[in-house]
Amino acid sequence: MSVVTLEIDGKVCTGVSGETVFDVAWNNGVKIPRLCHIGGLPNIGACRLCLVEVEGQKKLLPACITPVQEGMVVRTWSEKLIAHRRLIVELLFAERNHVCSVCVVNRNCELQDLAVELGLDHIRLRYQFPKLVADTSHERFGLDHNRCVLCTRCVRVCDEVEGAHTWDVSRRGALSQIIADLGEPWGESDTCTSCGKCVQVCPTGALFEKGKAVSEMRKDRGFLKYIVTAREKGQWIR
Amino acid sequence: MAERILINTVTRVEGHAKVSIYVDDAGEVSSAQFHVVEFRGFEKFVEGRPFHEMPGLMSRICGICPVSHVLASSKAGDRLLGVEVPPAAVKQRRLVNLAQILQSHALSFFHLSSPDLLLGFDSDPARRNIFGLIDCEADFARRGIRVRKFGQRIIELVGGRKIHPSWSTPGGVQTRMGAEARDEIAAGVPEALESVKLALDRLKSVLDSFPVEIEHLGNFPSLFLGMVSPRGEVEFYDGVIRIGDAEGNIVADGLDPLRYYTYLGEASEEWSYMKFPFYKPLGYPGGMYRVGPLARLNVAASTGTPLADRELREFKQRSRGAVCQSFHYHLARLIEMLHCVERIEELMVDRELMGKRVRARAGQNQNEGVGACEAPRGTLFHHYVVDDDGVMQKVNLLIATGQNNLAINRAVTQAAQRFVRPEAIQEGMLNRVEAAIRCFDPCLSCSTHALGQMPLEIDVRNSRGEVVNRYRRGR
Ligand code: SF4
Numbered sequence: 136m137s138v139v140t141l142e143i144d145g146k147v148c149t150g151v152s153g154e155t156v157f158d159v160a161w162n163n164g165v166k167i168p169r170l171c172h173i174g175g176l177p178n179i180g181a182c183r184l185c186l187v188e189v190e191g192q193k194k195l196l197p198a199c200i201t202p203v204q205e206g207m208v209v210r211t212w213s214e215k216l217i218a219h220r221r222l223i224v225e226l227l228f229a230e231r232n233h234v235c236s237v238c239v240v241n242r243n244c245e246l247q248d249l250a251v252e253l254g255l256d257h258i259r260l261r262y263q264f265p266k267l268v269a270d271t272s273h274e275r276f277g278l279d280h281n282r283c284v285l286c287t288r289c290v291r292v293c294d295e296v297e298g299a300h301t302w303d304v305s306r307r308g309a310l311s312q313i314i315a316d317l318g319e320p321w322g323e324s325d326t327c328t329s330c331g332k333c334v335q336v337c338p339t340g341a342l343f344e345k346g347k348a349v350s351e352m353r354k355d356r357g358f359l360k361y362i363v364t365a366r367e368k369g370q371w372i373r
Numbered sequence: 374m375a376e377r378i379l380i381n382t383v384t385r386v387e388g389h390a391k392v393s394i395y396v397d398d399a400g401e402v403s404s405a406q407f408h409v410v411e412f413r414g415f416e417k418f419v420e421g422r423p424f425h426e427m428p429g430l431m432s433r434i435c436g437i438c439p440v441s442h443v444l445a446s447s448k449a450g451d452r453l454l455g456v457e458v459p460p461a462a463v464k465q466r467r468l469v470n471l472a473q474i475l476q477s478h479a480l481s482f483f484h485l486s487s488p489d490l491l492l493g494f495d496s497d498p499a500r501r502n503i504f505g506l507i508d509c510e511a512d513f514a515r516r517g518i519r520v521r522k523f524g525q526r527i528i529e530l531v532g533g534r535k536i537h538p539s540w541s542t543p544g545g546v547q548t549r550m551g552a553e554a555r556d557e558i559a560a561g562v563p564e565a566l567e568s569v570k571l572a573l574d575r576l577k578s579v580l581d582s583f584p585v586e587i588e589h590l591g592n593f594p595s596l597f598l599g600m601v602s603p604r605g606e607v608e609f610y611d612g613v614i615r616i617g618d619a620e621g622n623i624v625a626d627g628l629d630p631l632r633y634y635t636y637l638g639e640a641s642e643e644w645s646y647m648k649f650p651f652y653k654p655l656g657y658p659g660g661m662y663r664v665g666p667l668a669r670l671n672v673a674a675s676t677g678t679p680l681a682d683r684e685l686r687e688f689k690q691r692s693r694g695a696v697c698q699s700f701h702y703h704l705a706r707l708i709e710m711l712h713c714v715e716r717i718e719e720l721m722v723d724r725e726l727m728g729k730r731v732r733a734r735a736g737q738n739q740n741e742g743v744g745a746c747e748a749p750r751g752t753l754f755h756h757y758v759v760d761d762d763g764v765m766q767k768v769n770l771l772i773a774t775g776q777n778n779l780a781i782n783r784a785v786t787q788a789a790q791r792f793v794r795p796e797a798i799q800e801g802m803l804n805r806v807e808a809a810i811r812c813f814d815p816c817l818s819c820s821t822h823a824l825g826q827m828p829l830e831i832d833v834r835n836s837r838g839e840v841v842n843r844y845r846r847g848r
């Protein structure tokens with residue numbers, strides 16, 4: 136494990152080889168936007184919100200899967216990056232039906248926070264208004280496809296942490312959807328242990344606890360840190 | 374038919390009102406119709422949503438009376454859960470409903486109607502609004518604005534926000550009420566009480582100058598429907614339905630609001646998107662009934678609070694049977710405001726209001742639920758059918774303005790026949806037609822209330838249905 140020194144937004148930062156640009160930036164107080172990344176789960180570099188500029192590279196690189204290198208010069212905020220991130224978020228909003236004012240996570244939503252952070256006051260794209268349903272067949276939880284951004288955090292936590300692998304993604308492109316088992320109603324899934332981990336890591340109101348009214352749902356991410364600390368350091372502390 | 378074209382320009386209920394006045398070959402007004410778009414869209418697009426979302430969704434129907442929709446919706450949700458709501462939650466809901474009725478009535482009276490009543494129906498239309506009122510009756514107008522603010526502040530303190538609070542939810546409410554909120558509300562009561570009393574005296578003092586309007590702006594026999602407590606008192610949150618007739622007799626009493634569909638039917642007409650509810654035993658359109666302040670005071674034996682009761686006794690003297698003049702909706706509204714302030718004051722010393730347990734938790738236990746309460750403009754019913762997973766399958770909303778639909782049409786016809794001279798239309802004539810509508814304080818004026826003008830379009834048509842004169846006002 137060797138120490139790596141690099142520059143992020145003009146600030147000299149140090150990290151350890153093998154760490155990602157994203158982690159080193161955050162550890163040094165530079166908050167890069169993200170959606171699919173969540174600490175404690177394997178990264179997949181899917182949402183592209185964490186794209187950064189690296190000097191000497193023509194392409195923009197996703198910080199969550201780019202390992203740090205000695206002498207790297209990274210920029211996390213620029214006109215160009217903001218424009219790209221804005222567009223990504225606009226695409227997400229246009230793709231499904233987000234009605235924040237009546238959503239269970241209104242004012243506690245990562246997607247909404249991103250929109251606010253990026254100054255998104257309107258969507259330039261045509262809304263698709265797909266006809267999607269909510270699956271509330273599970274005793275305690277619900278899945279509303281209208282609010283899913285396909286970040287697959289639920290898929291990963293269920294597979295990697297809980298070990299149940301209830302969730303997966305079916306179909307492709309705009310038709311992609313999260314499914315339980317082989318497309319059963321969630322309540323009829325044989326593999327789901329009802330642990331609720333997916334609900335807590337979901338960045339939006341797509342996965343929620345049943346019975347929660349508008350703005351009432353708060354996600355508890357602490358459990359993931361607890362598990363990771365236990366796994367990596369053998370310390371059972373929160 | 375030609376008159377349908379213009380309705381299509383209306384997109385939502387807070388849009389425009391449109392009136393068609395029909396003139397016969399002799400040049401006399403033969404009839405008039407009031408066209409409006411109702412909330413059908415809401416009933417359709419909430420299908421497929423989990424029912425816990427309903428109070429939040431329903432509150433968006435209206436910016437003036439969101440609380441009523443939240444409450445009716447929560448009550449329907451209570452039925453789906455099959456729970457008894459804790460007393461603290463019931464009291465909170467009652468308090469906010471009173472505040473809602475108070476602020477909505479204040480808006481209707483001070484901002485919308487008092488310019489007509491205090492400045493005159495024929496006064497300059499450019500000044501016949503709340504600003505004109507501020508100029509010549511500054512203290513009165515300011516008091517009105519403050520009463521409304523008091524009501525809104527209560528909604529904000531208890532419900533978390535002034536407009537579209539969604540703190541009430543199936544099973545109860547989200548948060549316990551704090552002592553500071555209570556103290557602030559209690560401190561506002563004396564001024565509100567004084568302002569409402571003042572307005573009431575003021576209205577009573579000018580009533581005599583409108584004998585013709587009182588006689589012709591919607592004065593006709595009809596049934597009246599309202600919620601009453603088991604003791605027959607005015608009741609806004611939870612009670613039984615009572616129906617009275619024009620002679621003041623009770624036609625039906627103790628009706629279960631949850632079974633509204635057994636005694637209320639809904640007809641539709643092709644010239645309006647609004648449904649036409651009627652009392653089933655008398656058929657359509659004979660079963661026309663009115664709801665709202667006038668109806669509630671007509672059917673209730675008392676209000677249950679001392680000051681409002683004194684006013685109610687005087688009110689009931691105005692007519693031998695029920696008070697049938699729609700003009701007296703204004704007076705009824707002020708008496709209800711008095712009652713609301715008195716009830717709010719009572720709640721401030723109610724120990725249960727501050728109770729800790731504010732929500733009954735349960736899974737879904739029923740597939741069908743009805744919630745009913747009194748909204749400012751009349752009795753409101755929400756009827757939900759959900760599947761076994763709690764997903765909305767069917768929704769029926771019976772809204773106050775809809776229930777007054779037949780009566781508003783009747784009032785518009787009467788006002789047009791009495792005041793409109795088709796050969797020489799003047800603004801004051803049309804303002805009276807509009808005033809007939811305004812008695813009912815229909816909800817479609819929501820979005821433009823503040824300026825005291827709802828966008829209104831009046832077509833005068835000959836017997837062949839051709840437009841011979843058109844008058845437009847508003848945005
Ligand atoms: S999930 Fe987030 S962005 Fe989507 S509707 Fe809910 S609050 Fe809005």
Ligand code: SF4
Pocket residue numbers: 282283284285286287288289290313333336337338339341342
């Ligand atoms: S349900 Fe939530 S966690 Fe799963 S993919 Fe959709 S947005 Fe991500």
Ligand code: FES
Pocket residue numbers: 168169170171172179180181182183184185186197198199200
């Ligand atoms: S957070 Fe890096 S790609 Fe999604």
